[in-house]
Amino acid sequence: MTQKPTLLILAAGMASRYGSLKQVDGFGPNGETIIDYSMYDAIRAGFGKIVFVIRAQFAESFKSIFEPRLKGRIATEYVFQELSDYMHGKEVPADRTKPWGTAHAVLCGKSAIHEPFAVINADDYYGREAFEKMAQFLQQECNDHTYSVVGYELGNTLSENGSVSRGVCAVNEAGNLAAINERTKIERENGVITFEEADGSKHPLEAETPVSMNFWGFHPSFFDIAEDQFRLFIDQNREKPKAEFFIPLVVDHFISSGKGAVKVIPTATKWFGVTYKEDAPGVKASLEQLIAGGAYPENLWK
Template sequence: MNKPTLVVLAAGMASRYGSLKQVDGFGPHKETIIDYSIYDAVRAGFGKVVFVIREEFEEVMRNTFDEKLRGKIEVAYAFQNFDLRRFGIDRDIERAKPWGTAHAVMSAKDQVQENFCVINADDFYGFDAFDKMAQFLTKDVSDSNMALMGFQLGNTMSDYGYVSRGVCEVDAEGNMQSVTERTNIFYVKGEDGSTKIVFEEDGVQHELPFDTRVSMNFWGFTPHIFTVLQDLFPDFVAQNADNPKAEFFIPTIPDYMVKNNQADFKVIPTSSKWFGVTYKEDKPIVQESISELIKNGTYPAKLF
């Protein structure tokens, strides 16, 4: 059986970060967050990585990754752009940015023939997540049984303000029933010194348990997902041709498949602690987190 492939969504412009964070250094030897993801993926048994990027990023991405990954994992590139004709849509639509994360996955179709995992370039997921996903993609996945990694909400929180998370409803068999985007999730300290997690809706606070499973855009698919995406994307474009902010997001696809009895999506539990970078101010926090993981022996000081 072929080793699974890792698809890294790295086409974002990082406007809030102020520079190309996909290649920014966070480790002691300027390791990127992607480097840590690939290091974990190689250990877990992935055989190939496909970077989904904008064409103008190609040179800097190749200069950053090709040499260090040579002989460790196969590397390929796919381009997310504004050309809709390759998806059978015979029209041009002027937009400031492409069509979102599911459109990015579609852009990797020609580079992916194996079962595959999709992740964000700027999120740190931890080895346990890659290991469990690799096992699922090797042993359990099928066109009617795919997966997402279910992080514990408490392992994805910020001490510095609100977060938004895709809160998963999971049935007794561990399958996703729905993913609901919850905004304004934050910590609240009680008078007794205890801490709880709540989300606010219509001025009312609702508590969420620490171990609530949330999606952090870490998905496991078979190549069949490309057929589903191709079926749904033209209608999405037709309905949103005049909405420059409309985006074709990954979670809407599993949600559609589950509700139409096309597939189950297993919510794979992980104890990994997630952290990510959105703003420049996040960088020292991420660097400190990585430093602690090196100190406790989780990662070597120099990855490659």
């Protein structure tokens, strides 16, 4: 029997732009959070366990919200992301307050995960199709030299309330990731999507351009690669208070060093999330629309 994959949810980041612990804000008709819809989709797609990466100080409030909903439905584990994790004896700089980044958060899940797993952000809506395709990949194709990322169409990932940053995926003829280029200040103006370079110049991007929304599929071999790369990252960036160790850094090393390939799984699902406080009403409206269309029950966990 094929082993059920695990879902790793990154919920340790403090929501600096949004101004609160947005991971536990309710948007659904019965106070459901965005994570609730991801977990619901993961359970029906066949995931066998959910691992949350959180900050230790939020553990009790976090568990009090999600444990009653998930009890008897799927196994859960909690791991904490602390600045001192995986430092291998090196001191955390006194002026460092920011977490080390998404790849470090994933690394913190190492002790809890021994099977193929997916990674998502806590505050993004990814859609049922993406979870079904990812579950299928993790059960049938994932191995120590084949990882994956869900590629969303750029036009389906923009905010009405300001510009966004996106990891733009370059895809080769085999349908695998060739590179991820971080593009900033992406917005739609007069029907044209543009991004801005550091020099202020603007360049167009097609609406169908595949972008990463941080929905990854990994084999447990990812942890050892990430740990080695984090050690190098710390050697070079320990004294930079804002430097972050991102998942694409590890993925880029995985590809460029010839360790393996990262399959891009396409989806036409409309992504939504709360980048700005003003996005909240739109998220609520999108969920209401999905519920009205029969994608989700009115009361998710009843």
